[in-house]
Amino acid sequence: MRYLFIAFTLLLAACTSPSAPEQTTVQEVNVYSHRHYDIDQALFEQFTKETGIKVNVVNASADELLVRMQTEGENCPADLLITSDAGRLVRAADMNLLQASNSEIVNQTVAPYLRSVDNLWTALTVRARVLAYAPERVDTSLLRSYEDLANPIWKGKVLTRTSNNIYNQSLLASIIANDGDSMAIAWAAGVKANFARDPQGNDRDQVKAIAAGEGDIAIVNTYYVGKMLASDNAAEREAAESVKMLFPNQNNRGTHINISGAGVAKYAPNKDNALKLIEFLLRKDVQQQFADANYEYPVNKEAAASDLLKNMGAFTEDRLPLENLGELNARSVEIYNEVGWN
């Protein structure tokens, strides 16, 4: 009986302690976010300080958040969905989970290819998918574009993570959009034939594999290299310093980019506050911190990129509307499966 009593008491205590956000007149905004960086939390706190609007956050992967929003339906408390790629925002729009919101600030700050035509979502930051390479082993005159990665001269040299990864998926989506479906299949098969090893690990692991000599060229996001260069771990900094970065396709369409972005939830109970939060995150001074802390590029062109990114050099970005990437995402997964890119 004692145990049962203890069990009941614990259960009661557990049920009563952490409560859901109170549904009183307190101004608040509920965020479902895939981004779980410390800087986000700090900026949310700044937003609360400036506006008095409390920010409630649930973090999980975007895929899971979408399923959660879909399941919760009209009762869904989320006001704002924040993801770290365009593909998931497009899917959220397809699943009818977002609503249009017209904001002058968004329209003026964000270039049209970085937001949805229907005003369903907008980019907040930009990250570029680039090539890291071993300078002493790679002749860059032969490596100018993503397409060059499929050239058999790089057999046994190319490193990348698995095709589960959304950034690899949207890269292939951009190749489908630019080069066509059959070229994209040939590209994926060609790159796969050049793998130095089976796809595995995360972006940092690919850079370390170059330093270790396992391969020569890695497909990585700029901000992971930025984080490695600023790492707590001296050995990791050293590995990142031993590689060089290359922005592909500078002679034609530009380097493939992806975004962190946000959209107002369809059944948002605090729609106005959600919009306020988006506009806050786009403000020049906030963009500076937002992008800096995570080595991303600001979408507000008035804000400057971090010194570290500036050192990597300016580049032309592929202005393919990000909407197209989302639409081609499923097809890109199919192609990866077809050619057997893990």
Next chain:
Amino acid sequence: MAGTSTPYSGLGKPGFLRVRRGGWLILATVIAALVLTPLILLFTNLAADGGSFDQLSNTQLPRYAINTLTLVAGVGLSTLFLGTSLALLTSLYRFPGAKFFRIALLLPLAFPAYIAAYVYAGIFEYSGPLHLIGRSFGNNDLYANILGMPGLIAVLSLVLYPYVFATTRVAIESRYTSYLESARSLGLERNALIRKVLLPLLRPAIAGGVFLVMMEVLNDYGAMKYFGIPTFTTGIFTAWFSMGDLGSAVRLAMYLFTIVAILGLVESWYNRRNKVSESHRSRPLEKRQLRGIKAFLATSYAGGIFFVAFLAPVAYLFYLLSMADSSHALAEWPKLAGSSLLCALGGAALVLLVVIITQFVRQLVKSKYGFWIGKSIAVGYTIPGAIIAIGVMLFSRLVDNTFNQGMIVAGSFLALLFAYAVRFAGVAYQPLHAESEKQSGRLFEAGQSVGLSAKNLLVKIFLPLSRKGILLATTLVVIDIFKELPLTLILRPFNFNTLATKAFEYADDEMITRAALPALSVVIVGLIPVLLLHRILRSR
């Protein structure tokens, strides 16, 4: 008169008792139904969706199947070897450190698999500690890429072997010794005794441990993903979450479930075939002292495994911690630890409530139906956490819509606790079921014949007799929830973080040094229930 000697209860009481039992049976049925509804909702929802199966056609399926089976077989065999050999060594022999290793070798249980995956990859990687040490001695080649299948099997085996170690140890130390004594009286020499009598007797315990290990393997997601091994489990995620292809996801879930069901059937068939009754009177098999080279080898083996499975990864986490700026994380720590504890204790309380009532009713009614009610609640243990999360969401929405109250249950802490109950009732089922099996029912029947009410049977007989089982179950569930990731991640309310979710988020953002503090906390706080587990095992 003869008539008066018939017990007066013979006429009135049984009918009365049946009614009371009926109430309890309904209660157990309702509880089981509650626990099972999310799963039923899930499968009906998925099945209704239909969906195409083109996506996963010929290329993916064989690869998923081969990888899944290789992984399960690989980890199963290596934990079988590690767990059994270490249990035999520490329970049957005396050697320097033997006593210490009996506890120490349980400790890796506190390591969540996804943290272990990052940790071992980090130890061996280029620019990892091993490499740096090598370099300072002029050797630049002291690193290895352990990502991939063999590495994953090794990592999972190192964190999961304690399941086999624990179950086997318990079996060696507290049971069967009368068999050994009669065998000995027939003149069998000790080594032959161990080989011919003890090992066969241990089979059910070993099989039970290996079965638990296999379930844990099939439920892992983080480690598989990081190591780049596509299996049925990762396939479900890709199909459902990345491609929105529910049809494929449900098919894959069915395949996974089939594997689990086959393993479960094999285990219970095997254990029925090898069932032995226990005796409590005999003394345990006395330990033999090892000397010289044998003692040295024994200490090296146990010490080596302890070093590789626990000391090295913990040291590596401390090493990472020393590099990171943890001031931010440190300020958050009490809140994170509090949330973790709240989840673990609240979840465990709910799990025990479910399992105690269903097991009590099984004992009370002694029918096939009661047995199956008791067993049915265990099914959630065989289903990956993220899938259960979706089922619980569907269920919460159903409840909310029924009562037309907006979002009350959905997105609440209660929903999260309920999800733990669905997922982990199976963990508590095993020890409680075993305990109530042992009760032989005689006391219970005696209680019934003197007219104890069902409530008194529960309080005065069932609960006290199941004490150890309850304690063991609580400990196991607390350990599991403490390490748990997907359910907590997906179902948690606003502004709610635990040590496990925080560790995962940092690691997922490729900020492993920042992950060190919460990860280390998961392991160190997790040691408390593991040490408790040791005490329980010892006292059995």
